Amino acid sequence: xxxxxxxxxxxxxHFATGVTVVTTSNQGVVSGLTVNAFxxxxxxxxxVLICIDIHSTAxxxxxxxxxxxxxMLTEQQEDLSRCFATQSDERFKHFCHASYxxxxxxxxxxxxxxAFVDARVVAEYPGGDHSIFLGQVEALGIGGKVLFADAxxxxxxxxxxxxxxxxxxxxxxxxxxxxxxxxxxxxxxSMNKPVGTTQPHSDNDVQ
Ligand SMILES: Cc1cc2nc3c(=O)[nH]c(=O)nc-3n(C[C@H](O)[C@H](O)[C@H](O)COP(=O)(O)O)c2cc1C
Numbered sequence: 001x002x003x004x005x006x007x008x009x010x011x012x013x014h015f016a017t018g019v020t021v022v023t024t025s026n027q028g029v030v031s032g033l034t035v036n037a038f039x040x041x042x043x044x045x046x047x048v049l050i051c052i053d054i055h056s057t058a059x060x061x062x063x064x065x066x067x068x069x070x071x072m073l074t075e076q077q078e079d080l081s082r083c084f085a086t087q088s089d090e091r092f093k094h095f096c097h098a099s100y101x102x103x104x105x106x107x108x109x110x111x112x113x114x115a116f117v118d119a120r121v122v123a124e125y126p127g128g129d130h131s132i133f134l135g136q137v138e139a140l141g142i143g144g145k146v147l148f149a150d151a152x153x154x155x156x157x158x159x160x161x162x163x164x165x166x167x168x169x170x171x172x173x174x175x176x177x178x179x180x181x182x183x184x185x186x187x188x189x190s191m192n193k194p195v196g197t198t199q200p201h202s203d204n205d206v207q
Contacts, residue, residue: 016175019073021084022050022058023100023108026065030095030108033058034085036174037130038070046137046149048117051130059131066121067105068135071113073172075181080110081172103146104139104153114171115142 023032037051048070052059062068073081083096090096100108104118119135126132139148148154173180 013176016173016180019081019172019174019179021071021073021080021098021110022052022062022068023071023110024058024062024065024068025102025106025108026061029061030100031058031061031092032071032084032095032098032108034081035070041134046140047122048119048135048137050133050135051127052133054129054131062121062133063124063131065107067107068119068121068133069103069105069107069109070117070119071110072115074112074114074169075172076169077113078172078179081179103141104148104150109141114169116140 017036018038020035020038021032022035022038023030025031033052033056035050035052039049041047041049050068050070052062080096080098083091095108098108099111101111103109103116105120107118109116109118117135117137118139119137121133122136123134124131125134137149139146139153141147146154170182173182
């Protein structure tokens with residue numbers, strides 16, 4: 001019995017993920033693609049991995065540049081995710097009109113992302129029709145706070161305050177082939193009793 005491609009996709013689609021745009025800069029040319037095959041690998045040393053289709057143009061760019069940034073998107077950035085997953089002039093000629101700046105490796109870090117990881121490729125492994133890039137983290141940031149592996153790079157770093165997303169930004173997520181948004185954070189029912197509804201009986205209720 002063979003594993004059908006469609007069923008494989010269907011099963012994997014049940015694993016809800018965030019959405020990232022992986023970017024790189026090769027000889028001054030910036031490029032990127034939408035990726036959800038991203039995960040953290042090791043704390044010491046700090047390592048992450050991404051899986052990139054061997055037929056994608058982006059894979060060659062990452063391999064040649066030896067560095068990539070993983071830009072975790074907010075729910076306001078669905079358009080960027082869509083653009084970086086297309087074969088279009090908008091993507092190839094205009095970098096999806098995204099604003100960016102270099103942080104440590106030179107890979108573009110997109111403006112207003114939820115968080116980012118900037119990494120140097122330390123290994124590439126075969127993964128069937130994908131290549132697995134292992135990256136050692138040189139810088140990473142969230143909400144305007146940026147940390148560098150090499151303290152000297154921090155001294156040369158530009159001010160990242162302009163990159164701070166509003167505090168209530170939520171991640172863009174992907175599930176069963178569709179973009180999703182997280183529901184508001186769960187609030188303790190006892191503190192937010194909906195008006196006009198009866199709460200379940202508890203031993204602490206005053207009778
Ligand atoms: C939500 C989402 C997640 C994706 N994740 C990946 C991924 O992890 N790896 C990958 O190679 N392609 C992934 N893709 C597909 C690429 O973004 C898409 O095929 C892109 O056009 C590749 O461009 P290229 O072939 O010009 O490099 C994803 C697409 C979407 C919409």
